[in-house]
Amino acid sequence: MVTPSDGARPAAAGRAPSGQGGPGQRHAAGDGRAGGAPLLRLRGLGKRFGPVQALSGVDLDVPAGQVTALVGDNGAGKTTLIKCVAGIWEPSEGEIIWKGHPVHVRTPRDASALGIATVYQDLALCDNLDIVQNMMLGHEPRKFGLLDEVAMELTARRTLADLAVTTVRSVRQTVGSLSGGQRQSVAVARAGMQEAQLVIMDEPTAALGVSQTELVLALITRLAQRGHAVIVISHNLNDVFRVADRIAVLYLGRLVADGPAAEFDRQSVVDIMTTGTSLRRGSGASSREGALPAAPDTGWEV
Ligand SMILES: Nc1ncnc2c1ncn2[C@@H]1O[C@H](COP(=O)(O)OP(=O)(O)OP(=O)(O)O)[C@@H](O)[C@H]1O
Numbered sequence: 001m002v003t004p005s006d007g008a009r010p011a012a013a014g015r016a017p018s019g020q021g022g023p024g025q026r027h028a029a030g031d032g033r034a035g036g037a038p039l040l041r042l043r044g045l046g047k048r049f050g051p052v053q054a055l056s057g058v059d060l061d062v063p064a065g066q067v068t069a070l071v072g073d074n075g076a077g078k079t080t081l082i083k084c085v086a087g088i089w090e091p092s093e094g095e096i097i098w099k100g101h102p103v104h105v106r107t108p109r110d111a112s113a114l115g116i117a118t119v120y121q122d123l124a125l126c127d128n129l130d131i132v133q134n135m136m137l138g139h140e141p142r143k144f145g146l147l148d149e150v151a152m153e154l155t156a157r158r159t160l161a162d163l164a165v166t167t168v169r170s171v172r173q174t175v176g177s178l179s180g181g182q183r184q185s186v187a188v189a190r191a192g193m194q195e196a197q198l199v200i201m202d203e204p205t206a207a208l209g210v211s212q213t214e215l216v217l218a219l220i221t222r223l224a225q226r227g228h229a230v231i232v233i234s235h236n237l238n239d240v241f242r243v244a245d246r247i248a249v250l251y252l253g254r255l256v257a258d259g260p261a262a263e264f265d266r267q268s269v270v271d272i273m274t275t276g277t278s279l280r281r282g283s284g285a286s287s288r289e290g291a292l293p294a295a296p297d298t299g300w301e302v
Pocket residue numbers: 049052053054072073074075076077078079080081
C-alpha cells in the first residue's frame with residue numbers, strides 16, 4: 001500500500017531508470033497538500049456497467065506537484081477511473097477524498113468547482129472560436145456588464161507565456177487553424193488557468209507528431225512544477241517515463257501496482273499491464289498482486 005506519507009513526499013531527486021533517459025523532473029509541492037496528505041485519494045473505488053465490473057477496489061493517492069501516469073491495457077478501466085473523478089460517472093462504490101474530505105462528484109460542474117479539470121483528446125475546444133475565447137470559455141471577465149476583451153486577452157497571453165507555449169502566432173487565431181500539438185497545448189493551458197488544482201489528461205499525445213508531443217510533454221511537466229497535481233493516461237511508455245513522477249497500473253479494473261516511477265522500468269510496466277504482475281519490479285513500489293489470471297501476450301513495445 002502507498003501510505004499517506006509515501007504519496008505526499010517529494011520524490012527522490014534524479015530518477016533516471018537505466019536506459020530510460022528520463023529527465024527525472026522533481027516538482028515542488030503545491031498548496032493542495034492539506035497537512036502533507038495527497039490532494040486526491042481514492043478508496044475502494046468501483047464502477048459497474050450492468051454486468052461489467054469496469055473498476056473494483058481502487059485505492060490511489062494523487063499528490064500535488066507531481067505527474068501520476070495511469071497506464072493499463074485496453075479496457076483496463078483507465079478512462080472509467082478518471083470519469084469517476086471528473087463527475088461523468090458516479091462510482092458504484094468507494095470514496096473520493098479531496099484535500100482530506102470525502103466528496104461526491106456527481107457532475108463535471110462539481111469537479112470544476114472543486115478544482116478538477118479534465119482534458120479529453122479532441123473534445124476540449126471549439127474550432128470556430130479563437131484561442132482567447134476558448135481559454136476563457138465559461139470564465140469570461142466582465143466590465144460594466146460587457147465582456148472585458150482586453151482582460152481576457154491579457155490573461156490568455158500571460159497564461160500561455162507562463163507555460164512557455166510559444167508556437168502559436170496569434171492568440172486571435174481560431175483554434176480550428178491550429179496544429180494538433182498547439183490545440184492540445186491550448187487545452188492543457190486552459191485547464192491550468194482555471195485554477196484547477198488537479199489536471200487530468202486522457203491520452204494527450206495520441207495522434208501527435210514528435211515535436212508536437214514534445215510541446216505537450218513539456219507543458220505537462222511545467223504544470224506539475226507549478227504545483228498542480230496531474231494525472232496522465234498514456235499508452236506510450238516513452239511519454240510515461242519522460243514525464244511521470246509516479247506510475248499507477250490498472251489491470252482488468254484493479255489497481256495492481258503504483259509507486260514512484262524510479263521503481264519501475266519499461267519491461268516491468270509491460271509485464272504488469274499484460275499479466276497483472278511482474279517479477280522484475282523494484283522493491284519499493286506498492287504492489288497489489290492477487291490471484292490474477294494470466295493475459296495473452298499483447299505485444300507491447302518495450
Ligand atoms: N459506458 C459503458 N458501458 C458499458 N461498459 C463500459 C462503458 N464504459 C466502459 N465500459 C467497460 O469498462 C471497461 C473499462 O473501459 P475503459 O474505457 O475504462 O478502459 P480503458 O482502460 O480506458 O481502455 P482504453 O485503453 O482502450 O481506452 C471495459 O470493459 C469497457 O467495455
